[in-house]
Amino acid sequence: MKATNPTIEAFREQILHAAKNKTPLSIQGGATKSWYGNPNTYAKLDTRTYSGILEYQPEELVITACAGTPLKEIEAALKAKNQMLAFEPPHFGEHATFGGAIASGLAGPNRISVGNLRDFVLGARILDGKGQDLSFGGQVMKNVAGYDISRLMPGSMGTLSLLLEASVKVLPKPAATATLRCHISQEKALRTLNEWAGQPLPMSASCWIGSTNGEGQLTIRLAGAAAAIKAAIPLMSSLVNASEVDAQSAETFWNELREHQLPLFENLAADQTLYRLALPAACGPLNIPGASNEIVLEWHGQQRWIKAPGDEATFNLIKQLVSSHGGHVTRFKQGASVNPGFQRFTLLSEQVHSKALEAVQERLRSAFDPAGVFATKRLP
Structure with missing residues (x-):
């Protein structure tokens, strides 16, 4: 049986009151992504009152934290152990929270090489629309007990349940990184990147910026073992006439890309x-x-x-x-x-391959939130 927590009890009361009065609640953390998704004017449920890192096992590559924990606090704890959130979640502001990062489902430049945010969620604790305190998953990748409900949280944008806590897999920072840059057309950039993606090259991110019908600037980030980076640089540079970007400029560029500051x-x-x-x-x-x-x-x-x-x-x-x-x-x-x-x-119904998922989505919402407490339509 879970220990009683005053903050969680306050959340439960707010949910039950909303269910009784049929007035949806809009979940919000630091409000750094409040513009994302369909807008609403419903009462806010602020997750920041439930904050803190609950458990961090660097040797197991797992961190568990409350949804209201500042994202920068989690990243600082990981940095101290030379680890990171490999999916590079964007903050979009100083007050971004762990729960907001998961609920938005957004990932940064590294996503192409490591996978989506959803792939890193190991477990979750939630309050559903009936005020039930439920836990799913665990703290290890091999946990296969029950349905993988925890991975429904990423990208749900607070329309399925209230996320209380989550356990996510973290990764060591790469031993070495390098950034290459060249001028190239969009067509050639796409062709080259897809060719390289099928080869054993340490590419962790790419970005092409330019004119829709002309030349542009291709920036490529390499990450991994120092020997692999050293071997890849001359090979890739010779193929596209690229030059290496200094480390400080490279870090600034990838951060600005992630945070949409370009x-x-x-x-x-x-x-x-x-x-x-x-x-x-x-x-x-x-x-x-x-x-x-x-x-x-x-x-x-x-x-x-x-x-x-x-x-x-x-x-x-x-x-x-x-x-x-x-x-x-x-x-x-x-x-x-x-x-x-x-x-x-x-909409799911607008695409042939996703039409059937609309019915699945509705069944999930009916099961977790029969009274429509989280039915803000922020996500259709």
Whole structure:
């Protein structure tokens, strides 16, 4: 039986009161990602009152923490042991929390080499819409008892349950890193990255920034054993005429990419939307109708960022184009004059391969939240 905790009891009372009055609760931590997803005006449930690292086992590569724990506190504890959150979650502000990172499901540049955030979640403790205190998973990768409910938390954006605690796998920092940069067309960059991805090269991240129809700048990060990095640099540099970036400039660049502090992300006009395109590895350059001339490609082209008008017609055109290539699109961030009521996501029902998942999603929500306590529609 779990020990009674005053903070968790207060959460439970808030949930039961919302269930009784049929008034949804919007879960919030540091509010650094409050703009992400469909907006709502429901009462907030602030997770920051339940904070702290509960257990950290560096030798086991596992950390367990409360949802309201500042993300920077967790990263500092890991750094002291030369370890890291390998999926590089973006903070988007000083007050980002551990629970917010998991609920948003967002990962940084390293995602292409290590896997998604979901792959690192080992266990979770939640309060469901009936106020039940439930635990799933464990603190080891081999734990297979019951259903893997803990991995439903990443990306659920607080619409399934209240995340109280989570255990995640961490990794040692790489022994060595290096960053290469060259000027290359988008088409050649995509082709080269996909060729290299199939070879035993220590690539941990990539980013191409440039004109949709012209040349651009390809930046590649290598990470791993020092000998592997040393062997890869001359080979890769000779193929694309790349030069090595100094360590400080490289660190600044990858941080700014992760935190969306590059010009494309910051200079958003009032009538524009920043669209996130998720595409298969084999997808070549796309001609996006109405898009601005600059584009940012991450994850070897599997994640692409463009700015285009925020109206429904443009969103539908982009959805159709991306869907025809086997991907999906999100209105990631909107300009000040774009209608906030517009749906931000590609719906499950809009794609052939995901239509069946809509029924699964509804059954899960009915089981965990029958009264609709977390039904904010932040995630459709």
